[in-house]
Amino acid sequence: MTAASGPLRSASDIAAGVRTGELSALEVLDDHLARIALRESEIHAFNHLTEEAARAAAADIDRRVAAGEDPGPLAGVPVAIKDNLCTSGVPTTCSSKILEGWLPPYDATVVTRLAAAGAVAVGKTNLDEFAMGSSTENSAFGPTRNPHDTTRVPGxxxxxxxxxxxxxxxPLALGSDTGGSIRQPASLCGVVGVKPTYGTVSRLGLVAFGSSLDQVGPFSTTVADAALALEVMGGHDPGDSTSLPQPFPSVSDHLDDGVDGLRVGIVTEMMGEGIAPDVAARVRAAADALAAAGAEVDEVSVPAVAFGLSAYYLVAPAEASSNLARYDGVRYGLRIEAATTGEMMELTRTAGFGDEVKRRIMLGTYALSAGYYEAFYGKALKVRTLIRRDFDAAYERFDVLLSPTSPTTAFPFGDKTADPLQMYLNDICTIPTNLAGHPAMSVPFGAGDDGLPVGVQVLAPALGEVAMFRTAAALEAAAVPVAATTEGSAS
Incomplete structure (x- = not known):
């Protein structure tokens, strides 16, 4: 089996094959490494590949299977790790110059749990610097390109x-979602992406951006694979003070339950201004598919989501300005020498942070400053409470909600970089869920008028992952897949 001709297997299929000895973990890894070698120079998905360590891990899994052991539910499954999750002895850069040369002394909890389940980490993936962006154009190491059309962003x-x-x-990758950073790129790249309920997956070892918003979640090719990954990663972690003291729900057991009688609400505020007509049409088609499968579908208003973007861009930068104060050139990462400590810090931060990170730090510092705190940050927290209340009211009538994930399909490079507000508007449908702390996921559901993937967002109340995944599985069954292309130029 070669990278050019071999079939793509799901994580569940790989793990099942490796656990029975039908597949070799090392051969599975070699196949994926060959795929990486074929297109990585064109796409730039990775900041760092861990090929040697991955081969050692895969060989150990094969040895354990041969000895009659069970390596775990993700045995031999290659997984890519977002480069803001700590990996012991492996560079963790957050795609920023300021973390140059930093090798974490420990693994993030989710990385540890994946390895314990038999997954094989193949490398660290590129991101917008410190997870601040909607296009991966803000990386200090250059942009990542969309595999469906390399002239377009991946989100x-x-x-x-x-x-x-x-x-x-x-077949699996980890991301973090502060305002849509898993779901929006999942939509643009035509894959499944999940932001779980805040507190159900450990944040220990995730480099903080907005601590009350950040959540770790999976990307996958199938809904079942996302469920499996979350069941492995989720559950209480005593090392994370925001971790809920309960196991992650067994969503895999309910994927075949169907949606008969499930109440589904289409959020009207997320279907109007700013949403491309072809994207809105795919959401309507998804709603029709759920209705045909037995769901009760209707419109629902969640009025306060209209203020989500404004509130988010006060709350998130405020938390970022506090979290990023630790990057001072003293303890780790980049250090630009100077005559005084103050000058050293200024020069280090000037050279180490990119423009978008500086913009958000200044925005957050201003919002928290004396005389402005209550007018800006305090008011944003009140809006956050209103958003939660409006969602709660909607969930009294509906089990899940439906909306677009992204307002458009993947856009060309440079299309929105000159106007930060236009870039921020990419997250209008995803941000409200982060402010509420609820789960949401993007499921591929056909293509837009340009032939590029469209994701439909399924939202649920806190700890409502079972209903969310039931809905996602039904959408997946009804969707027409979009094949990846190599259109465009990587130059």
Whole structure:
């Protein structure tokens, strides 16, 4: 089996084959490494490949299977790790110059749990610097390209992870989602992407951006693979003070339950202004498919989501300005020498942070400053409460909600970089869920008028992952897949 001709297998199929001895973990890895060698120079999904360590891990899994052991539910499954998750002894850069040369002394909890389940990490993926962006154009190491059309962005900030799965480099990848950074690139790259309920998956070892918003979640080619990954990664972690003291729900057991009688609401505020007509049409088609499968579908208003973008761009930068204060040139990462400590810090941060990170730090510092705190940050927190209340009211009538994931399909490079507001508007449908702390996921559901993937977003109340995944599985069954192409130029 070669990378050019071999079939792409799901994570579930790979793990089943490796556990029975039908497949060799090393051969599975070699196949994916060959795929990476074939297109990585064109796509740039990775900041760092861990080929040697991956081969050692795969060989150990094969040895354990031969000895009659069970390596775990993800035995031999290649996985790509977003480069803002700590990996012991492996560079973790957040795609920023300021973390140059930093090798974490420990693994993130999710990385540890994946390895314990038999997954094989193949590398660290590219992202918008410190996860701040919607296109992966803000990386200090250059942009990632969309495997469906390399003249288009893959979305962000987890663009490298989404592109890695879409290109067949790995059947699973990890991302982080602060305002849509898993779901939006999943939509643009035509893969499944999940942001779980806040607190159900450990944040220990995730480099912080917005601590009350950040969540780790998976990218995959199938809904079942995403469910499997979350069941492996999720559950209480005593090392994370925001971790809920309960196991992650067994969503895999309910994927075949169907949606008969499930109440589905289409969010009207996410179907109007700013949403491309071809994207809105795919959401309507998804709603029709659910209705045909037995769901009760209707419109629902969640009025406060209209203020989500404004509130988010006060809350997230405020938390970022606090979290990123630690990058001072003293303890780790980049250091530009100077005559005084103050000058050293200024020069280090000037050279180490990119323009978007500086913009958000200044925005957040201003919002938290004396005289402005209550007018800006305090008011944003009140809006956040209104958003939660409006969602709660909607979930009294509906089990899940439906909306576009991204307002458009993948856009060309440079199309929105000159106007930050236009870039921020890419997240209008995803941000409200982060502010509420609820789960949501993007499921591929056909293509737009340009032939590029469209993702439909399924939203659920806190700890409502079972209903969310049931809906996602029904959409997946009804969807027409979009084949990846090599259109465009990588130059």
């Amino acid at each position: 962000g900030s987890s663009g490298g992870s989404a592109a890695a799965v879409a290109a067949g480099f790995a």
